[in-house]
Amino acid sequence: MKAILCTQYCGPDELVLGDIPDPVAGPGEVVIAIKAAALNFFDLLMIQGKYQVKPPFPFSPAAEIAGVVESVGAGVTDLKPGDRVAASIGYNGAREKVAVAATSVVRIPDALDFDRAAGVIVIYGTALHALEDRADPKPGETLAVFGAAGGVGLAACELGHVLGLKVIACASSDEKLAFAKQHGADLTINYAKEDLREALKRVGGDKGIDIVFDPVGGSYAEIGVRAMAWKGRFLVIGFAAGDIPKIPLNLPLLKGCDIRGVFWGAHMKREPAQGRAALEKLMRWAAEGKISSHVDSTFPLAQTADALKVLAARKAMGKVILHP
DSSP states (O other), X not given: OEEEEBOSSOOGGGOEEEEOOOOOOOTTEEEEEEEEEEEOXXXXXXXXXXXXXXXXXXXXXXXXXXXXXXXXXTTOOSOOTXXXXXXXXXXXXXXXXXXXXXXXXXEOOTTSOHHHHHHHHHHHHHHHIIIIIISXXXXXXXXXXXXXXXXXXXXXXXXXHHTTOEEEEEESSHHHHHHHHHTTOSEEEETTTSOHXXXXXXXXXXXXXXXXXXXXXXXXXXXXXXTEEEEEEEEEXXXXXXXXXXXXXXXXXXXXXXXXXXXXXXXXXXXXHHHHHHHHHHHHHHHHTSSOOOEEEEEEGGGHHHHHHHHHTTOOSSEXXXXX
Protein backbone atom coordinates (compact mmCIF):
# COMPACT_ATOMS: atom_id res chain seq x y z
CA MET A 1 0.00 0.00 0.00
CA LYS A 2 1.01 3.63 -0.44
CA ALA A 3 2.17 5.73 2.50
CA ILE A 4 3.81 9.10 3.11
CA LEU A 5 6.95 8.34 5.11
CA CYS A 6 9.12 10.46 7.36
CA THR A 7 12.46 8.62 7.36
CA GLN A 8 14.40 11.33 9.21
CA TYR A 9 13.53 14.66 10.81
CA CYS A 10 12.79 16.99 7.94
CA GLY A 11 10.53 19.57 6.35
CA PRO A 12 7.44 18.77 4.27
CA ASP A 13 9.34 18.56 0.96
CA GLU A 14 11.59 15.76 2.25
CA LEU A 15 8.71 13.40 3.01
CA VAL A 16 8.64 10.32 0.77
CA LEU A 17 5.73 8.57 -0.95
CA GLY A 18 6.57 4.87 -0.68
CA ASP A 19 5.18 1.35 -0.60
CA ILE A 20 4.87 -0.58 2.65
CA PRO A 21 3.19 -3.91 3.52
CA ASP A 22 -0.53 -3.96 4.18
CA PRO A 23 -1.36 -4.09 7.91
CA VAL A 24 -2.89 -7.15 9.55
CA ALA A 25 -5.40 -6.91 12.39
CA GLY A 26 -3.96 -8.38 15.58
CA PRO A 27 -6.04 -9.42 18.61
CA GLY A 28 -8.35 -6.58 19.60
CA GLU A 29 -7.54 -4.61 16.45
CA VAL A 30 -9.29 -3.58 13.26
CA VAL A 31 -7.80 -2.63 9.91
CA ILE A 32 -9.31 0.58 8.51
CA ALA A 33 -9.20 1.51 4.82
CA ILE A 34 -8.62 5.24 5.19
CA LYS A 35 -10.88 7.57 3.21
CA ALA A 36 -9.80 10.83 4.90
CA ALA A 37 -6.88 11.77 7.13
CA ALA A 38 -6.82 15.15 8.87
CA LEU A 39 -3.64 17.15 9.45
CA ASN A 40 -2.82 19.37 12.41
CA PHE A 41 -0.09 21.90 13.15
CA PHE A 42 1.64 19.40 15.42
CA ASP A 43 2.26 17.18 12.37
CA LEU A 44 4.74 19.80 11.20
CA LEU A 45 6.46 19.77 14.58
CA MET A 46 6.51 15.97 14.67
CA ILE A 47 8.27 15.51 11.32
CA GLN A 48 10.83 18.14 12.42
CA GLY A 49 11.50 16.41 15.74
CA LYS A 50 10.10 19.37 17.71
CA TYR A 51 7.04 17.67 19.18
CA GLN A 52 6.80 15.87 22.53
CA VAL A 53 5.81 12.66 20.72
CA LYS A 54 8.69 11.22 18.68
CA PRO A 55 7.61 8.11 16.75
CA PRO A 56 10.20 5.61 15.49
CA PHE A 57 11.23 6.01 11.85
CA PRO A 58 9.73 5.57 9.36
CA PHE A 59 6.35 7.01 10.31
CA SER A 60 3.56 8.92 8.59
CA PRO A 61 2.03 12.21 9.75
CA ALA A 62 -1.72 12.64 10.37
CA ALA A 63 -3.30 11.67 13.68
CA GLU A 64 -6.97 11.62 12.67
CA ILE A 65 -8.55 9.18 10.27
CA ALA A 66 -11.96 8.21 8.97
CA GLY A 67 -12.74 5.25 6.76
CA VAL A 68 -14.23 1.79 6.50
CA VAL A 69 -13.41 -1.28 8.57
CA GLU A 70 -11.73 -3.78 6.26
CA SER A 71 -11.03 -6.63 8.69
CA VAL A 72 -11.21 -7.37 12.42
CA GLY A 73 -8.85 -9.27 14.70
CA ALA A 74 -9.57 -11.92 17.31
CA GLY A 75 -11.81 -10.77 20.14
CA VAL A 76 -13.41 -7.87 18.28
CA THR A 77 -17.18 -8.28 18.46
CA ASP A 78 -18.64 -4.77 18.28
CA LEU A 79 -17.25 -3.85 14.85
CA LYS A 80 -17.45 -5.59 11.49
CA PRO A 81 -16.14 -5.12 7.94
CA GLY A 82 -17.99 -2.31 6.20
CA ASP A 83 -18.59 -0.19 9.30
CA ARG A 84 -17.94 3.54 8.82
CA VAL A 85 -15.59 4.65 11.59
CA ALA A 86 -13.16 7.31 12.80
CA ALA A 87 -10.22 7.18 15.19
CA SER A 88 -7.42 9.23 16.71
CA ILE A 89 -4.20 7.27 16.22
CA GLY A 90 -1.44 9.76 17.07
CA TYR A 91 0.37 9.39 13.73
CA ASN A 92 0.51 7.10 10.65
CA GLY A 93 -2.73 8.40 9.13
CA ALA A 94 -1.16 9.51 5.83
CA ARG A 95 -1.38 6.06 4.28
CA GLU A 96 -4.00 3.86 2.65
CA LYS A 97 -4.69 1.51 5.58
CA VAL A 98 -3.88 1.21 9.25
CA ALA A 99 -4.41 -1.30 12.06
CA VAL A 100 -5.70 0.26 15.29
CA ALA A 101 -7.11 -0.89 18.61
CA ALA A 102 -10.84 -1.40 18.32
CA THR A 103 -11.36 0.42 21.61
CA SER A 104 -10.09 3.66 20.01
CA VAL A 105 -12.64 3.57 17.19
CA VAL A 106 -15.98 5.37 17.09
CA ARG A 107 -18.72 4.87 14.52
CA ILE A 108 -19.63 7.69 12.12
CA PRO A 109 -23.32 8.60 11.74
CA ASP A 110 -24.67 8.00 8.25
CA ALA A 111 -25.31 11.74 7.79
CA LEU A 112 -21.63 12.63 8.35
CA ASP A 113 -19.11 12.43 5.51
CA PHE A 114 -15.57 11.07 5.97
CA ASP A 115 -13.79 14.43 5.58
CA ARG A 116 -15.77 16.14 8.32
CA ALA A 117 -15.63 13.07 10.55
CA ALA A 118 -11.83 12.98 10.37
CA GLY A 119 -11.68 16.67 11.20
CA VAL A 120 -13.83 16.40 14.33
CA ILE A 121 -11.53 14.33 16.49
CA VAL A 122 -8.49 16.31 17.64
CA ILE A 123 -9.64 19.93 17.41
CA TYR A 124 -13.17 19.47 18.73
CA GLY A 125 -12.03 16.82 21.20
CA THR A 126 -9.40 19.26 22.49
CA ALA A 127 -11.80 22.20 22.59
CA LEU A 128 -14.58 20.25 24.31
CA HIS A 129 -12.15 18.82 26.90
CA ALA A 130 -10.80 22.34 27.48
CA LEU A 131 -14.16 24.04 27.85
CA GLU A 132 -16.25 21.34 29.54
CA ASP A 133 -13.69 19.53 31.67
CA ARG A 134 -11.09 22.20 32.44
CA ALA A 135 -12.78 25.61 32.25
CA ASP A 136 -15.87 25.04 34.44
CA PRO A 137 -17.91 27.35 32.17
CA LYS A 138 -21.03 29.16 33.26
CA PRO A 139 -23.54 30.46 30.68
CA GLY A 140 -22.95 34.10 29.86
CA GLU A 141 -19.26 34.11 30.79
CA THR A 142 -16.76 35.65 28.36
CA LEU A 143 -14.45 33.39 26.34
CA ALA A 144 -11.54 34.92 24.41
CA VAL A 145 -10.18 32.61 21.72
CA PHE A 146 -6.72 33.32 20.32
CA GLY A 147 -6.01 32.06 16.78
CA ALA A 148 -9.75 31.91 16.33
CA ALA A 149 -9.83 30.99 12.62
CA GLY A 150 -7.43 28.05 12.92
CA GLY A 151 -8.71 24.54 13.44
CA VAL A 152 -8.84 24.32 17.23
CA GLY A 153 -9.67 28.02 17.59
CA LEU A 154 -12.66 27.68 15.30
CA ALA A 155 -13.79 24.62 17.26
CA ALA A 156 -13.56 26.63 20.49
CA CYS A 157 -15.69 29.41 18.97
CA GLU A 158 -18.38 26.96 17.91
CA LEU A 159 -18.40 24.99 21.15
CA GLY A 160 -18.30 28.16 23.23
CA HIS A 161 -21.45 29.25 21.43
CA VAL A 162 -23.08 25.85 22.02
CA LEU A 163 -22.21 26.11 25.74
CA GLY A 164 -23.79 29.57 26.03
CA LEU A 165 -20.60 31.63 26.40
CA LYS A 166 -19.96 35.12 24.99
CA VAL A 167 -17.25 34.35 22.44
CA ILE A 168 -14.55 36.91 21.60
CA ALA A 169 -12.60 35.79 18.52
CA CYS A 170 -9.01 37.07 18.25
CA ALA A 171 -7.12 36.66 14.95
CA SER A 172 -4.74 38.42 12.59
CA SER A 173 -6.99 39.45 9.69
CA ASP A 174 -10.47 40.76 9.04
CA GLU A 175 -11.11 37.80 6.73
CA LYS A 176 -10.34 35.32 9.51
CA LEU A 177 -12.48 37.23 11.97
CA ALA A 178 -15.43 37.36 9.59
CA PHE A 179 -15.07 33.58 9.25
CA ALA A 180 -14.99 33.13 13.03
CA LYS A 181 -18.11 35.28 13.36
CA GLN A 182 -19.91 32.92 10.98
CA HIS A 183 -18.99 30.11 13.38
CA GLY A 184 -20.18 31.34 16.75
CA ALA A 185 -18.11 34.42 17.66
CA ASP A 186 -20.02 37.34 19.16
CA LEU A 187 -17.19 39.90 19.14
CA THR A 188 -13.89 40.10 17.27
CA ILE A 189 -10.40 41.53 17.82
CA ASN A 190 -7.88 41.95 14.98
CA TYR A 191 -4.55 41.84 16.82
CA ALA A 192 -2.67 42.82 13.67
CA LYS A 193 -4.48 46.17 13.69
CA GLU A 194 -5.21 46.74 17.37
CA ASP A 195 -3.16 46.28 20.53
CA LEU A 196 -4.44 43.00 21.98
CA ARG A 197 -3.98 44.06 25.59
CA GLU A 198 -6.00 47.24 25.13
CA ALA A 199 -8.65 45.46 23.08
CA LEU A 200 -9.18 42.78 25.75
CA LYS A 201 -9.49 45.54 28.36
CA ARG A 202 -12.09 47.23 26.19
CA VAL A 203 -14.27 44.16 25.68
CA GLY A 204 -13.69 42.72 29.15
CA GLY A 205 -14.56 45.93 30.96
CA ASP A 206 -13.83 46.34 34.65
CA LYS A 207 -14.45 42.64 35.28
CA GLY A 208 -12.01 41.19 32.75
CA ILE A 209 -12.19 37.99 30.69
CA ASP A 210 -13.52 34.85 32.36
CA ILE A 211 -11.87 32.24 30.11
CA VAL A 212 -8.95 32.57 27.70
CA PHE A 213 -8.38 29.75 25.20
CA ASP A 214 -4.78 29.98 23.94
CA PRO A 215 -3.39 27.63 21.27
CA VAL A 216 -0.86 30.28 20.17
CA GLY A 217 1.46 30.92 23.11
CA GLY A 218 4.40 33.24 22.55
CA SER A 219 3.86 36.87 23.55
CA TYR A 220 0.08 36.53 23.52
CA ALA A 221 -0.05 34.31 26.59
CA GLU A 222 1.01 36.89 29.17
CA ILE A 223 -1.37 39.41 27.62
CA GLY A 224 -4.17 36.88 28.07
CA VAL A 225 -3.33 36.25 31.72
CA ARG A 226 -3.19 40.00 32.39
CA ALA A 227 -6.71 40.31 30.92
CA MET A 228 -8.21 37.71 33.27
CA ALA A 229 -11.17 38.32 35.52
CA TRP A 230 -11.05 37.46 39.22
CA LYS A 231 -11.11 33.63 39.39
CA GLY A 232 -10.68 33.49 35.60
CA ARG A 233 -9.31 30.41 33.82
CA PHE A 234 -6.45 30.60 31.32
CA LEU A 235 -6.38 27.45 29.16
CA VAL A 236 -2.98 26.37 27.83
CA ILE A 237 -3.74 24.58 24.53
CA GLY A 238 -0.49 24.80 22.59
CA PHE A 239 2.29 26.94 21.18
CA ALA A 240 1.68 27.60 17.49
CA ALA A 241 3.80 30.75 17.73
CA GLY A 242 6.78 28.52 18.45
CA ASP A 243 7.84 30.04 21.79
CA ILE A 244 6.79 28.56 25.12
CA PRO A 245 5.98 31.58 27.30
CA LYS A 246 7.18 32.17 30.86
CA ILE A 247 4.35 33.70 32.88
CA PRO A 248 5.14 35.92 35.91
CA LEU A 249 3.48 34.08 38.80
CA ASN A 250 2.42 37.31 40.50
CA LEU A 251 -0.30 37.61 37.84
CA PRO A 252 -2.38 34.58 38.91
CA LEU A 253 -1.77 35.60 42.52
CA LEU A 254 -3.11 39.12 42.04
CA LYS A 255 -6.10 38.00 39.98
CA GLY A 256 -6.93 34.83 41.89
CA CYS A 257 -7.03 33.15 38.49
CA ASP A 258 -6.01 29.69 37.31
CA ILE A 259 -3.64 28.62 34.56
CA ARG A 260 -4.94 25.22 33.46
CA GLY A 261 -3.19 22.80 31.13
CA VAL A 262 -5.17 21.05 28.41
CA PHE A 263 -3.59 17.82 27.12
CA TRP A 264 -6.32 16.02 25.22
CA GLY A 265 -4.09 13.10 24.18
CA ALA A 266 -3.20 12.29 27.80
CA HIS A 267 -6.86 12.72 28.78
CA MET A 268 -7.85 10.11 26.19
CA LYS A 269 -5.26 7.65 27.55
CA ARG A 270 -6.01 8.23 31.23
CA GLU A 271 -9.80 8.55 30.96
CA PRO A 272 -10.67 6.59 27.80
CA ALA A 273 -14.35 5.98 28.57
CA GLN A 274 -14.99 9.70 29.15
CA GLY A 275 -12.98 10.61 26.04
CA ARG A 276 -14.80 8.11 23.84
CA ALA A 277 -18.20 9.35 25.06
CA ALA A 278 -17.14 12.90 24.19
CA LEU A 279 -16.12 11.85 20.67
CA GLU A 280 -19.42 10.07 20.13
CA LYS A 281 -21.24 13.23 21.23
CA LEU A 282 -19.17 15.36 18.86
CA MET A 283 -19.88 13.03 15.94
CA ARG A 284 -23.62 13.38 16.66
CA TRP A 285 -23.33 17.16 16.90
CA ALA A 286 -21.47 17.29 13.58
CA ALA A 287 -24.09 15.11 11.89
CA GLU A 288 -26.85 17.31 13.33
CA GLY A 289 -25.14 20.53 12.20
CA LYS A 290 -24.51 21.88 15.72
CA ILE A 291 -20.80 22.08 14.85
CA SER A 292 -19.48 22.59 11.33
CA SER A 293 -16.24 20.58 11.27
CA HIS A 294 -15.39 22.93 8.43
CA VAL A 295 -12.96 21.65 5.78
CA ASP A 296 -10.60 24.28 4.42
CA SER A 297 -8.99 22.17 1.69
CA THR A 298 -8.34 18.61 0.53
CA PHE A 299 -5.25 17.06 -1.07
CA PRO A 300 -4.37 13.68 -2.56
CA LEU A 301 -1.83 11.66 -0.58
CA ALA A 302 0.97 12.49 -3.02
CA GLN A 303 0.54 16.22 -2.21
CA THR A 304 0.95 15.87 1.55
CA ALA A 305 3.85 18.36 1.47
CA ASP A 306 1.60 21.01 -0.09
CA ALA A 307 -1.07 20.32 2.53
CA LEU A 308 1.42 20.75 5.37
CA LYS A 309 2.67 24.01 3.86
CA VAL A 310 -0.89 25.41 4.06
CA LEU A 311 -0.74 24.80 7.81
CA ALA A 312 2.79 26.18 8.10
CA ALA A 313 1.73 29.41 6.38
CA ARG A 314 -1.26 29.81 8.77
CA LYS A 315 -3.54 29.93 5.72
CA ALA A 316 -6.02 27.25 6.76
CA MET A 317 -9.42 28.26 8.09
CA GLY A 318 -10.74 24.93 9.28
CA LYS A 319 -9.25 21.51 8.57
CA VAL A 320 -6.79 20.34 5.92
CA ILE A 321 -7.64 16.81 4.75
CA LEU A 322 -5.69 14.14 2.86
CA HIS A 323 -7.41 11.62 0.59
CA PRO A 324 -5.47 8.35 0.56
